[in-house]
C-alpha cells in the first residue's frame with residue numbers, strides 16, 4: 001500500500017491542529033474529531049483486514065459545511081476520503097493517515113417524496129432500505145437492494161454502483177437514479193443530471209456512479225421509484241450437479257423470461273445459511289437456485305409455470321414454490337444472510353466479487369474448487385447467477401500466521417480466473433484498495449492513463465480518496481514483475497510497465 | 498470477417514490528424530448529420546469497420562463494430578427473438594450502431610425500458626491521441642474503473658471514435674397492443690403519470706393533442722388484463738404509429754420550422770400557447786415546432802427543471818444544446834481535454850467552444 005502515501009504531498013503531522021482549527025471556523029467543535037479514541041471507529045470499512053487511522057474525522061451536517069471542508073482541504077492539499085455507512089467491501093472508505101475522513105452519517109434525511117414523478121430526493125447518508133420503507137404506503141419502492149440494505153447508505157451505493165438480487169430485471173444503482181448534487185474538491189456545488197429523464201452535455205451521472213469517492217462528494221441523490229409489482233412468486237430449485245443449475249439459468253433466459261431475481265448458492269453456502277436462519281433449504285443439494293418472477297398476477301402465473309418446466313427439464317431434483325409471502329421471505333432470508341451466516345462458521349471470511357459470462361459458470365466454479373483444495377481454504381459460493389456476479393467467500397482465520405496472506409493470494413487467483421474467461425474483477429463492490437493490483441491485469445497502460453486523466457479533470461491535485469480504485473503505472477510495474485516470477489501471468493503477451 | 502476490422506486504419510487517421518492538428522468529422526451513415534451543431538472537418542467514415550463480433554442470446558449480450566448498420570444488428574437479434582429495448586431511432590437506411598450510440602437517442606420505450614446508455618455494457622474506442630482503449634465489457638455488472646462506456650453515449654463523438662459496442666439485449670415481448678383514448682391535454686398528462694406509478698405493462702405513451710395512445714407489452718394474459726384496466730379503443734395502426742413516432746415520420750413532424758426537443762419532468766403542465774407540440778415518453782419528452790427565440794424556449798424548459806435541444810432545423814451554427822452551468826462547463830472542457838488534448842474529434846459538434 002505504498003502508493004497510498006506517495007500519491008499526494010502529505011501534510012506534516014504538525015499541521016493537524018491548524019487544519020482542525022480551519023475546519024472549526026465553520027463546523028461546530030463536536031463535528032471535528034482527532035483524538036485517537038474518537039477517530040478509531042473510522043479506521044476501516046467492511047473490509048476490516050485493512051485499517052488506518054485518519055488524521056481528522058469531520059461530521060458535517062449541511063452542504064455549506066461540506067463545501068468548507070473541501071475548500072480547507074483543497075487549499076492545504078489535504079486528502080479527503082468520503083464515508084457513508086462504512087459497509088464497503090473493498091476498502092474504498094479506508095482512511096488516509098494524513099487526510100480528513102468526511103463522514104456523511106449526519107446527512108440522513110429524506111428531503112422530498114414526489115409520488116407523481118416517482119422520485120425521492122434524499123441525503124446521501126439515508127440508508128438504502130429506509131427509502132423503500134418511506135414510500136411503501138404509496139405502493140412504490142427503490143429497486144436496487146444490496147444485501148447490506150439495512151445498513152448501507154445511498155451515497156455509498158452511488159459511489160459503488162451497488163447492485164442487489166433484483167438487478168437482472170431492474171438494473172443497478174446507475175439505472176435507478178436521476179440526479180446528484182455533488183461538491184467538487186474546490187468546494188463548488190454542482191447538479192449532475194436533471195429533473196427530466198436526461199440532461200445536456202456528457203453523461204456525468206453515469207461517470208459519477210461507481211466512481212468510489214474519487215471525483216466528488218455526493219451530498220444529495222434523487223432516486224427513481226418503481227411501482228411495487230402486483231404479484232411476486234419465488235421458486236426454489238435444488239440440483240445434485242452445479243453444472244445443471246448453471247445450465248438452468250441459461251435456459252430460463254433462453255425461454256425469454258427475465259426473472260426479477262435469479263440467485264444461486266452452492267452446498268457449503270446452503271449448509272452455513274441453513275444452520276443460521278433455518279430457511280428449510282435442502283442441505284444435501286449440490287446447489288440451489290432461487291428464481292423470483294414479478295409482474296401482473298396473470299403474467300406471474302404464466303411465467304412461473306414456464307420456469308418450473310425449464311427447471312424440471314434441466315434436471316432439478318426438487319422444485320418448491322413459496323406457498324405464501326412468509327415462505328417467500330423465508331427462502332430469501334437465507335440468501336440475504338449468507339455473509340453473516342458464513343461469518344458464524346469461520347473466524348474471518350473474505351468476499352470476492354468477480355463477474356463472468358454466465359456460460360463459464362460451471363468451469364469457473366470447478367476451478368475455484370481446485371484452488372480451494374490447493375490452498376487448503378474453504379470457499380462457499382453465493383452469487384447473483386442471473387448477472388453472472390460471483391461471491392466466493394474464502395474462509396480463513398487471521399490469527400493463524402500467514403493465512404490472510406494466503407487468502408489474498410487465492411482471492412487474486414480467482415479474480416484472474418474471472419478476467420481470463422472474459423469477465424471483470426468487480427461487479428458491484430468496487431476496486432478500493434483491495435483489487436488495485438488486479439486492475440493492472442484488466443486494463444493496459446493507455447486505459448489506466450485515461451482513467452487518471454478523467455480523475456484529474458475533476459480533481460487536478462489528486463486529493464479525493466488518493467491511492468484507491470485506479471493504480472499508478474508504477475504500482476502496476478511492480479505488481480507485474482512480482483507475477484512474472486510466479487510464472488502464472490494469464491496474458492504473457494501483454495506488455496508490463 | 499478480419500477484413501471488416503479497420504481498427505488500425507482508424508487509429509492511424511486519428512494519429513495523423515492529431516499530429517497535424519486537423520479537425521475530424523467522425524461519422525457513420527450520416528443519417529443524424531442534421532443533429533448537433535454543424536461542423537466542418539476532415540471526414541472520418543467508420544462504416545467499413547462493421548460486423549457483429551459476438552452474440553450469445555442466453556447471455557443477453559451482443560457486441561458489434563460501430564459501423565454495423567442498425568438494421569443488420571436488429572435483424573440478427575430479431576432472429577433470436579430479442580431486441581434493443583431502447584428502440585433507437587434510425588432516421589434512414591444507412592444508420593449505424595456507432596451513430597446511434599454517439600447521439601444517445603432513444604425511442605418511445607425509453608421511460609419504461611431505459612435509454613441507450615442504460616444498455617451499454619462496454620465500448621472499445623480510439624481517443625484523440627489514436628490510442629485504442631477498452632472499457633466495461635460483456636458482463637452485466639462491472640465497476641472496475643470509471644464508467645467511460647456510458648460517458649461515450651451522447652458525447653457526439655467528441656471524446657473518442659467508437660470502434661465496438663457491447664449492449665445488453667432483451668427478449669421481445671410475446672404480445673403487444675396499442676390503445677387509443679381521446680382526451681384533453683391536462684387529462685392526458687395526469688393519466689400518463691398515474692399509469693407510471695402503477696404496476697402496468699406500459700411500454701410507450703404519447704399524446705398528440707387529441708388522442709392519448711398507450712402501448713402495452715408483455716405476456717398475453719398480462720396485456721389483456723391491463724387493457725381492461727386502461728380502457729380505450731384498440732388502435733389499428735399500433736405498430737406503425739410507434740415506428741413513425743420514433744422516426745419522426747408522423748404528420749406532426751412534417752414541418753420545416755425548427756423542431757425542439759424539450760426534456761422535462763413528466764408532470765409539467767402542457768404548453769398553453771398556439772405552437773404545435775406533441776408529448777412522448779409519458780410526458781417527459783415534448784416535441785415543439787417553434788420559431789420563437791431560443792432563449793425563451795430554454796427559459797421555459799429550465800423553469801420546469803428540464804432542458805431544450807434544437808433538434809432539427811433552425812440555426813445550427815449557434816448553440817443547439819442547452820447551455821451548461823459554469824462549474825459543469827469547466828468539468829466538460831477538462832474532460833474533453835482529457836480524451837482529446839488536440840481537440841480534433843468533432844470539435845464544436847456538441848458545444849461551440851470545444
Ligand SMILES: Cc1cc2nc3c(=O)[nH]c(=O)nc-3n(C[C@H](O)[C@H](O)[C@H](O)COP(=O)(O)OP(=O)(O)OC[C@H]3O[C@@H](n4cnc5c(N)ncnc54)[C@H](O)[C@@H]3O)c2cc1C
Pocket residue numbers: 045046081082083084085086087088089091092093104124145146147148151152153154155156157158159160161162163164165212213214216217218219339340428429465
Ligand atoms: C453483509 C454485506 C453485504 C453486502 N451486499 C452487497 C450487495 O448485495 N450488493 C452490493 O452492491 N454491495 C454489497 N455490499 C457492499 C456495500 O454494502 C456496498 O458497496 C455499499 O454501496 C456501500 O455503502 P456505504 O454507505 O457503506 O459506503 P462506504 O463503505 O462508507 O463507502 C464506499 C465508497 O463510497 C465512497 N462514498 C461513500 N459515500 C460517499 C458520498 N456521499 N460521496 C462520495 N463518495 C462516497 C467512499 O469513499 C468509498 O469509496 C455488502 C456489504 C456487506 C457488509
